[in-house]
Amino acid sequence: MLVLTRKKNESIIIADNVEITVVEISKGHVKLGIKAPRHVSIHRKEVYDAITQENIQAAKVTAEDIIKLKNIFKKGGDGK
Amino acid sequence: MKINTDKFGEIEFDEGSVIEFIDGLLGFSKNKKYVLINAQEDASFRWLQSLEDAALAFLVVDPAIFKPDYDVKLDDDIKRELEITSRDDYITLVILVVDKNPLESTANLLGPLVINVRNKKARQVVLTNTGYTTRHKIIGSGK
Numbered sequence: 001m002l003v004l005t006r007k008k009n010e011s012i013i014i015a016d017n018v019e020i021t022v023v024e025i026s027k028g029h030v031k032l033g034i035k036a037p038r039h040v041s042i043h044r045k046e047v048y049d050a051i052t053q054e055n056i057q058a059a060k061v062t063a064e065d066i067i068k069l070k071n072i073f074k075k076g077g078d079g080k
Numbered sequence: 081m082k083i084n085t086d087k088f089g090e091i092e093f094d095e096g097s098v099i100e101f102i103d104g105l106l107g108f109s110k111n112k113k114y115v116l117i118n119a120q121e122d123a124s125f126r127w128l129q130s131l132e133d134a135a136l137a138f139l140v141v142d143p144a145i146f147k148p149d150y151d152v153k154l155d156d157d158i159k160r161e162l163e164i165t166s167r168d169d170y171i172t173l174v175i176l177v178v179d180k181n182p183l184e185s186t187a188n189l190l191g192p193l194v195i196n197v198r199n200k201k202a203r204q205v206v207l208t209n210t211g212y213t214t215r216h217k218i219i220g221s222g223k
Contacts, residue, residue, distance in 0.1 A: 051191035052107030054214040065178035
Protein backbone atom coordinates (compact mmCIF):
# COMPACT_ATOMS: atom_id res chain seq x y z
CA MET A 1 0.00 0.00 0.00
CA LEU A 2 1.31 3.44 -0.85
CA VAL A 3 1.01 5.69 2.20
CA LEU A 4 1.05 9.44 1.71
CA THR A 5 0.57 12.20 4.22
CA ARG A 6 -1.68 15.05 3.19
CA LYS A 7 -2.79 18.21 4.92
CA LYS A 8 -6.23 19.67 4.70
CA ASN A 9 -7.03 20.75 1.11
CA GLU A 10 -4.18 18.76 -0.34
CA SER A 11 -4.91 16.09 -2.95
CA ILE A 12 -3.81 12.89 -4.52
CA ILE A 13 -4.21 12.05 -8.21
CA ILE A 14 -4.64 8.46 -9.32
CA ALA A 15 -4.36 7.25 -12.92
CA ASP A 16 -4.70 10.74 -14.42
CA ASN A 17 -8.40 11.03 -13.74
CA VAL A 18 -9.20 10.28 -10.11
CA GLU A 19 -8.53 13.01 -7.58
CA ILE A 20 -8.94 12.62 -3.83
CA THR A 21 -8.84 15.73 -1.67
CA VAL A 22 -8.73 16.03 2.08
CA VAL A 23 -11.69 18.31 2.66
CA GLU A 24 -11.81 18.38 6.42
CA ILE A 25 -9.90 16.84 9.28
CA SER A 26 -11.68 16.31 12.60
CA LYS A 27 -10.92 14.29 15.65
CA GLY A 28 -11.24 10.64 14.65
CA HIS A 29 -12.20 11.14 11.03
CA VAL A 30 -11.26 12.66 7.72
CA LYS A 31 -13.66 14.01 5.12
CA LEU A 32 -12.52 13.14 1.62
CA GLY A 33 -13.68 14.65 -1.64
CA ILE A 34 -13.40 12.47 -4.72
CA LYS A 35 -13.45 13.57 -8.33
CA ALA A 36 -13.66 10.76 -10.84
CA PRO A 37 -15.19 10.06 -14.23
CA ARG A 38 -18.81 8.93 -14.02
CA HIS A 39 -17.99 5.38 -14.99
CA VAL A 40 -15.67 4.92 -12.04
CA SER A 41 -17.59 3.54 -9.07
CA ILE A 42 -16.71 4.65 -5.59
CA HIS A 43 -17.84 2.87 -2.45
CA ARG A 44 -17.16 2.86 1.25
CA LYS A 45 -15.07 -0.26 1.64
CA GLU A 46 -17.14 -1.95 4.30
CA VAL A 47 -20.26 -1.64 2.15
CA TYR A 48 -18.40 -2.84 -0.94
CA ASP A 49 -17.07 -5.84 0.99
CA ALA A 50 -20.46 -6.71 2.45
CA ILE A 51 -22.11 -6.74 -0.96
CA THR A 52 -19.24 -8.62 -2.57
CA GLN A 53 -19.36 -11.28 0.14
CA GLU A 54 -23.08 -11.66 -0.27
CA ASN A 55 -22.72 -11.95 -4.04
CA ILE A 56 -20.11 -14.67 -3.57
CA GLN A 57 -22.42 -16.58 -1.22
CA ALA A 58 -25.30 -16.13 -3.63
CA ALA A 59 -23.23 -17.59 -6.47
CA LYS A 60 -23.19 -20.86 -4.54
CA VAL A 61 -26.95 -21.29 -4.49
CA THR A 62 -28.06 -24.42 -6.31
CA ALA A 63 -31.13 -25.37 -8.29
CA GLU A 64 -32.16 -27.70 -5.45
CA ASP A 65 -32.11 -24.83 -2.99
CA ILE A 66 -34.73 -23.02 -4.95
CA ILE A 67 -37.13 -25.95 -4.71
CA LYS A 68 -37.00 -25.72 -0.92
CA LEU A 69 -37.68 -22.02 -1.10
CA LYS A 70 -40.60 -22.23 -3.50
CA ASN A 71 -42.32 -24.79 -1.30
CA ILE A 72 -42.20 -22.39 1.59
CA PHE A 73 -43.64 -19.55 -0.41
CA LYS A 74 -46.40 -21.76 -1.71
CA LYS A 75 -47.39 -22.66 1.84
CA GLY A 76 -48.18 -18.99 2.23
CA GLY A 77 -45.02 -18.27 4.15
CA ASP A 78 -45.57 -15.12 6.12
CA GLY A 79 -43.24 -12.77 4.32
CA LYS A 80 -45.75 -10.47 2.75
CA MET B 81 -28.40 -17.81 -29.36
CA LYS B 82 -27.43 -20.84 -27.31
CA ILE B 83 -25.05 -21.29 -24.45
CA ASN B 84 -24.16 -24.06 -22.08
CA THR B 85 -24.85 -23.62 -18.41
CA ASP B 86 -23.98 -25.75 -15.41
CA LYS B 87 -27.40 -25.58 -13.81
CA PHE B 88 -29.65 -25.70 -16.83
CA GLY B 89 -27.64 -27.43 -19.53
CA GLU B 90 -27.92 -25.81 -22.91
CA ILE B 91 -30.27 -22.85 -23.00
CA GLU B 92 -31.58 -20.83 -25.86
CA PHE B 93 -32.34 -17.13 -25.72
CA ASP B 94 -32.95 -14.15 -27.85
CA GLU B 95 -29.94 -11.88 -28.32
CA GLY B 96 -32.16 -8.92 -27.51
CA SER B 97 -32.76 -10.27 -24.03
CA VAL B 98 -29.10 -10.11 -23.01
CA ILE B 99 -28.64 -7.85 -20.00
CA GLU B 100 -25.41 -5.93 -19.72
CA PHE B 101 -24.09 -4.91 -16.33
CA ILE B 102 -21.78 -2.02 -17.10
CA ASP B 103 -19.38 -2.90 -14.29
CA GLY B 104 -20.54 -6.46 -13.70
CA LEU B 105 -21.60 -7.31 -10.16
CA LEU B 106 -19.50 -6.40 -7.14
CA GLY B 107 -16.86 -9.08 -6.79
CA PHE B 108 -17.60 -10.32 -10.32
CA SER B 109 -16.57 -7.34 -12.37
CA LYS B 110 -15.42 -9.39 -15.34
CA ASN B 111 -18.83 -10.94 -15.96
CA LYS B 112 -21.00 -8.36 -17.60
CA LYS B 113 -23.49 -10.22 -19.78
CA TYR B 114 -26.39 -12.18 -18.33
CA VAL B 115 -29.80 -13.55 -19.24
CA LEU B 116 -32.79 -14.04 -16.97
CA ILE B 117 -34.18 -17.54 -16.87
CA ASN B 118 -37.45 -18.47 -15.21
CA ALA B 119 -37.05 -21.00 -12.43
CA GLN B 120 -39.44 -23.71 -13.49
CA GLU B 121 -43.01 -22.63 -14.05
CA ASP B 122 -43.02 -19.96 -11.42
CA ALA B 123 -41.71 -16.68 -12.76
CA SER B 124 -41.40 -14.97 -9.40
CA PHE B 125 -38.02 -16.65 -8.86
CA ARG B 126 -35.58 -16.29 -11.70
CA TRP B 127 -31.97 -17.04 -12.35
CA LEU B 128 -29.56 -14.46 -13.63
CA GLN B 129 -27.25 -16.65 -15.70
CA SER B 130 -23.85 -15.40 -16.80
CA LEU B 131 -23.12 -15.77 -20.50
CA GLU B 132 -19.40 -15.66 -19.82
CA ASP B 133 -19.20 -18.30 -17.07
CA ALA B 134 -21.40 -21.38 -17.34
CA ALA B 135 -21.15 -21.97 -13.60
CA LEU B 136 -22.21 -18.50 -12.52
CA ALA B 137 -25.87 -17.85 -11.86
CA PHE B 138 -27.69 -15.86 -9.19
CA LEU B 139 -31.13 -16.51 -7.82
CA VAL B 140 -33.06 -13.27 -8.08
CA VAL B 141 -36.51 -12.15 -7.19
CA ASP B 142 -38.77 -9.13 -7.38
CA PRO B 143 -38.46 -7.69 -3.86
CA ALA B 144 -42.11 -6.64 -3.90
CA ILE B 145 -43.17 -10.23 -3.26
CA PHE B 146 -41.78 -10.13 0.25
CA LYS B 147 -41.30 -6.43 0.89
CA PRO B 148 -43.89 -4.37 -0.93
CA ASP B 149 -42.63 -1.13 0.60
CA TYR B 150 -39.06 -1.61 -0.63
CA ASP B 151 -38.15 1.63 -2.27
CA VAL B 152 -35.05 2.13 -4.37
CA LYS B 153 -34.30 5.75 -5.08
CA LEU B 154 -31.99 6.14 -8.02
CA ASP B 155 -29.65 9.08 -8.11
CA ASP B 156 -29.18 11.15 -11.25
CA ASP B 157 -25.89 9.50 -12.17
CA ILE B 158 -27.47 6.06 -12.26
CA LYS B 159 -30.47 7.30 -14.21
CA ARG B 160 -28.16 8.90 -16.72
CA GLU B 161 -25.91 5.87 -16.99
CA LEU B 162 -28.80 3.46 -17.50
CA GLU B 163 -30.77 5.97 -19.61
CA ILE B 164 -33.73 5.85 -17.28
CA THR B 165 -36.27 8.62 -17.64
CA SER B 166 -39.34 7.14 -16.03
CA ARG B 167 -40.40 4.52 -13.50
CA ASP B 168 -41.54 2.25 -16.31
CA ASP B 169 -38.07 2.09 -17.79
CA TYR B 170 -36.64 -0.27 -15.21
CA ILE B 171 -37.18 -3.21 -12.91
CA THR B 172 -35.52 -3.93 -9.60
CA LEU B 173 -34.41 -7.41 -8.60
CA VAL B 174 -32.60 -8.57 -5.51
CA ILE B 175 -30.16 -11.44 -5.16
CA LEU B 176 -31.09 -14.26 -2.80
CA VAL B 177 -28.94 -16.46 -0.64
CA VAL B 178 -30.72 -19.67 0.27
CA ASP B 179 -29.64 -20.98 3.64
CA LYS B 180 -29.35 -24.66 4.64
CA ASN B 181 -32.51 -23.85 6.51
CA PRO B 182 -34.58 -22.26 3.76
CA LEU B 183 -36.58 -20.29 6.33
CA GLU B 184 -33.41 -18.35 7.01
CA SER B 185 -32.94 -17.31 3.39
CA THR B 186 -32.03 -13.71 2.79
CA ALA B 187 -32.15 -11.07 0.12
CA ASN B 188 -29.54 -8.41 -0.49
CA LEU B 189 -31.54 -5.20 -0.18
CA LEU B 190 -28.43 -3.06 0.07
CA GLY B 191 -27.22 -3.95 -3.40
CA PRO B 192 -30.24 -4.36 -5.66
CA LEU B 193 -30.00 -4.92 -9.38
CA VAL B 194 -31.52 -2.21 -11.52
CA ILE B 195 -32.23 -3.22 -15.10
CA ASN B 196 -33.47 -0.94 -17.87
CA VAL B 197 -36.08 -3.09 -19.57
CA ARG B 198 -35.77 -1.26 -22.88
CA ASN B 199 -32.03 -1.13 -23.51
CA LYS B 200 -31.06 -3.94 -21.08
CA LYS B 201 -28.38 -1.87 -19.39
CA ALA B 202 -28.03 -2.73 -15.74
CA ARG B 203 -26.11 -2.03 -12.60
CA GLN B 204 -25.87 -3.40 -9.10
CA VAL B 205 -26.69 -0.28 -7.16
CA VAL B 206 -25.31 0.36 -3.67
CA LEU B 207 -27.92 2.07 -1.51
CA THR B 208 -26.75 4.46 1.15
CA ASN B 209 -28.51 5.86 4.20
CA THR B 210 -31.46 3.54 3.88
CA GLY B 211 -31.07 1.09 6.72
CA TYR B 212 -31.48 -1.82 4.29
CA THR B 213 -29.11 -4.72 4.80
CA THR B 214 -27.35 -7.28 2.66
CA ARG B 215 -29.18 -10.03 4.57
CA HIS B 216 -32.85 -9.25 4.82
CA LYS B 217 -34.82 -12.31 5.89
CA ILE B 218 -37.42 -12.94 3.28
CA ILE B 219 -39.65 -15.20 5.33
CA GLY B 220 -41.51 -14.52 8.50
CA SER B 221 -40.14 -11.09 9.09
CA GLY B 222 -43.58 -9.57 8.67
CA LYS B 223 -42.44 -6.54 6.70
